[in-house]
Amino acid sequence: MYTIGEFARLGGVSIRMLRHYDELGLLPPALVDPDTGYRSYRASQLTRLNRIVALKDVGFALRQIRHLLDDVTVEELRGMLALRRAQLEDDLAEGSARLRGVEARLRAIEQEESMPDDVSIKPLPQQCVAAIGRRAHGFGPENLAPILSPAYLDLEACLARSHVAPIGPRFAFYTGDSETNDLFAFAARPVDERVMQIQSPAELYVLDAIPRAATVVREGTLEQIYSNLYADLGRWIEENGFEPVGSGRDVLVEDSEDPDAVIVVEVQWPIRGPDEPAPDVAPKRVAR
């Protein structure tokens, strides 16, 4: 029989943790002195303590562990472990992506390079959008502005006629590319997922969730913003061990009618790490 202090050392946990596990009924001492309240543990309880610590480290909550250790069938156990394995795999992928992110910042600092230092990686949620797609012949504001500007106006008109209020700023996304001459530029606005229809020529699309996108926010005139943006961001993505997927999206966070006004743009470019599958970036037409 061990005192709580000895048993804690044996198991590599704190005394407080043992008391906590007692409180939860997860690991009651073999014996509690009725006078003093002193807890005593049997050597053979070490197995259970080791299991608790192991399951906790794997990421299970203490309540789940109690369930796992006490009254779970092999079927259930298999299910829960399989689930946890999937989650751990995701965590690992995220962890290594983050590590690369930190390393990138470090390199940027060391080299004082002209790399954009404000790139951040974040997930993009699934979105429902109203959009109008037009054929384009290349990227860059000189190609896109003449196409997107009127498309945005048309889109606003469609939204107004359909009595649909957008729930986010204007943004542009693209399909195809200019090499194969099937590049399409879409002027879009997010709408509530419950919206059922929209007047032509606007269409409803769903953009799938993207686990990871490299994003930069820039402030300035259209020209200032886009002079090097895509080149820089593309370089950043490659130098940090990612691969771009599809093309970037241009979110007009702060907009203006005046083409020379100072605006704010966030570019979101879906990426994937090495050995990761490419996310599905294709817009899905919604027919309801």
Add this chain to the structure above:
Amino acid sequence: MYTIGEFARLGGVSIRMLRHYDELGLLPPALVDPDTGYRSYRASQLTRLNRIVALKDVGFALRQIRHLLDDVTVEELRGMLALRRAQLEDDLAEGSARLRGVEARLRAIEQEESMPDDVSIKPLPQQCVAAIGRRAHGFGPENLAPILSPAYLDLEACLARSHVAPIGPRFAFYTGDSETNDLFAFAARPVDERVMQIQSPAELYVLDAIPRAATVVREGTLEQIYSNLYADLGRWIEENGFEPVGSGRDVLVEDSEDPDAVIVVEVQWPIRGPDEPAPDVAPKRVAR
């Protein structure tokens, strides 16, 4: 200018989080209506929000982030990022070890193999021990018991004469191997790190911390416990993609004078994952 709800959607965070960041002074809104208390955010604040989220994901606490974003020198930033990188690397190694652990349990369940299902991986802390080493000619209780039993008795006598109280159970560790005929078995007990000297023939040693060891707890007679233990544990280690380092330690969690009594033993075998450096398992003589 955005309302808090719009800005939250834009940044992919909850409204509550924005209020929380406001409270901490981490991201105050550009404008707060003095009458209603309504918060308004400027589009250009999105950069800061993105950075906050990125740093948070990397594992910094919100207070540290405030420091990082507001008044940190490049030097400090480099230091903190380098530190975090090291920690992330450790986390990654731990994560993949844990993943292998879960996979091992899954396999054990699927195959209903005769693998020990109670192996758990845990770190061993640095320890200060008093020990007596004796030459041995092979592993297994038949070789070791005749050597270790008297050594434990000698050790207890030394501890008593030195007025040193052990702070943990008896355990045995080993150096060298039987191939090269330089195998030594040590009868040991943990002592407080402040202990300065011990009577001969006992010696003081420090055992370095081991980041990861495979451990099993077994209950039974000496013979029952050790019949397959090391073979099983060794197989478990290899089949789960680890490599054993040095030899296992035998911790007599519950001991007895009687060689046929039921006792409890924990075997701790230092391991390393693939591509990981081997931990230092050599005992260090302490001369004070």
Add this chain to the structure above:
DNA sequence: TTGCTCCTCACGTCACGTGAGGTGGC
């Protein structure tokens, strides 16, 4: 007597989540 370990409250930590109860503008 001093040190050490153990005990039971009970509050603190961290980053929010989650109502309760109420207001403001379309």
Add this chain to the structure above:
DNA sequence: TTGCTCCTCACGTCACGTGAGGTGGC
């Protein structure tokens, strides 16, 4: 008027950490 968004408390969550104030055995 109904819905929607926003507000401020303020308590809940999770797994403990950390005293406070006191006891028991050597």
